[in-house]
Amino acid sequence: MTPISSAQRQYLKKKKQDNRIVVFVRIFIFLIFLCLWEISTNLNILDSFIFSSPSRVCRTIYQMYQEHALLPHIGVTLLETFLSFACVLVLGMACAVLLWSFPLVSRIVEPYLVVLNSLPKSALAPLLIVWLGANTRTIVVAGMSVAIFGTIISLYSGFLEIDPDKLKLIATLGGGKWDCLTKVVLPASIPLILSVMKVNIGLCLVGVIIGEFIGARQGLGYLIIYGTQVFKLDWVMMSIVILCIAATALYGILNLLEKNYRKRH
Amino acid sequence: MQNLLEFKDVCLSYHTPERETYALSHLSFCAKEGEFLAIVGPSGCGKSTLLNLICGLLKPEQGEIRIHGIPLAQSHMNIGYMLQRDHLFDWRTIYKNVLLGLEIQHQTTPEKIKYVDNLLAAYGLDKFKDAYPSQLSGGMRQRAALIRTLAMEPDLLLLDEPFSALDYQTRLNVSDDIGIIIRQEKKTAILVTHDISEAISMADRVLILTSRPAHLKKQITIDLEIANRTPMSSRNAPKFKHYFNLIWKELNNDDSHLVRTAAISEKEKAR
Ligand SMILES: Nc1ncnc2c1ncn2[C@@H]1O[C@H](COP(=O)(O)OP(=O)(O)OP(=O)(O)O)[C@@H](O)[C@H]1O
Ligand SMILES: [Mg+2]
Secondary structure, three states: OOOOOHHHHHHHHHHHHHHHHHHHHHHHHHHHHHHHHHHHHHOOOOOHHHHOOHHHHHHHHHHHHHOOOOHHHHHHHHHHHHHHHHHHHHHHHHHHHHHHHOHHHHHHHHHHHHHHHHOOHHHOHHHHHHHHOOOHHHHHHHHHHHHHHHHHHHHHHHHHOOOHHHHHHHHHOOOOHHHHHHHHHHHHOHHHHHHHHHHHHHHHHHHHHHHHHHHOOOOHHHHHHHHHHOOOHHHHHHHHHHHHHHHHHHHHHHHHHHHHHHHHO | OOEEEEEEEEEEEEEOOOOEEEEEEEEEEEEEOOOEEEEEOOOOOOHHHHHHHHHOOOOOOEEEEEEOOEEHHHOOOOEEEEOOOOOOOOOOOHHHHHOHHHHHOOOOOHHHHHHHHHHHHHOOOHHHOOOOHHHOOHHHHHHHHHHHHHOOOOOEEEEEOOOOOOOHHHHHHHHHHHHHHHHHOOOEEEEEOOOHHHHHHHOOEEEEEOOOOEOEEEEEEOOOOOOOOOHHHHHOOOOHHHHHHHHHHHHHOOHHHHHHHHHHHHHHHHO
């Protein structure tokens, strides 16, 4: 390594300083927001009954935790999200591979996929409840419905973008369609799959909450609906705060996975 | 010597919704066992098409291709094809890349792997076995691609402008390297190139194709009259220039061009 010149050192120092400012201001804004919320509800500028307040949210979390009433709700929502995420992953991959293997099939179903993808999925949720009943399966299906069509379309168009010469190489080595799939298409699509999944985990959470709004006895979505019905807005606020944390954490996990993969390659 | 490969009157067109492209027209030639053939011709004339036919990726619409006298489809000869770019897979190590063909053919036997190990050692890539393609220079990548092809122990080697993605300096070195490797392994090879010097320096015989639809215009046997020729030493041979001019003239002497020069000389006569 060559010794770092003073100009480079200065540049790095400036960069570090900027980063510190960004993080500091971010946290500062968050704290200001919490303080304003707390103070304005304390001074009755905002009605704490409707708007809740940070302290009331904390108290509710603590209380519900003590009564063993909180973790089951969070657990159910997360479980349903993971289930629908896994189903989307498996089903989406399977369909995309199928479309890639049979170009004629893909031409036939393309308009259907586009329509289903642009359909607002919340319109389907009430129907799903009627068809499948108010149970976990319905909610998992609701979660899947939001992500599945987009997943198939993105994966399939990603598969099509693979360099045809790479497929020709496999053919010159005597390989068939299966070798093209396992040796080129799938390995080359791993970055795409990871980034699609990163989006999916959030979409599945959205779908699950929609499902829980209408057909659940448990879960954060249920807590939000029930809270508004009995005017316990502390519950609603608390659920939203927990959802924020959960969504960030889930995204973070997949982001970490992706970064980890990038580093190795 | 027996003919390893024989093209008899081969025709082929490409069909797309917009048009039909007539690529090869009544093309006939043959390649002898152990011979190094170079094919030159105007760009877009159908050189890659020709190699795709030999490799079995395309089927002739007319005429036939025979290997050792047997129709191509029935022959089980191993044919290696080296493409213009190396197409090493970024997600595999060099070693795994080189073994790709054997893996596809389910032939990863200890003897075959030993053969590949020997090739890697002989051509200076054994230190880079566990490296990823992005860590190698262009020349080394091309060598790895050649070893990937040689790993299948092909009896016939097809090379489609394998050096054209390299810069000039690397290109000279790598074509020298690869020319020597192919001669050492005693392979029959067919090289498609745009570069006349490359064709002369590497080949025993140069086939010149017409513009599309391609058929054989002329073949020139290269005899540089030097011992132990390598691509590098060939370039310095006294007769090199003679062959260069010969091929250059043939290539520029396209039919349309011929008609024009004929017209001009007619005019001159009239004056
Ligand atoms: N898959 C295809 N569909 C339709 N036309 C094609 C196809 N492949 C090649 N062609 C056309 O056939 C002709 C011959 O193509 P080919 O690739 O064999 O030429 P080439 O001599 O290898 O060209 P180059 O010097 O550019 O490598 C070209 O005009 C090309 O446009
Ligand atoms: Mg070509």
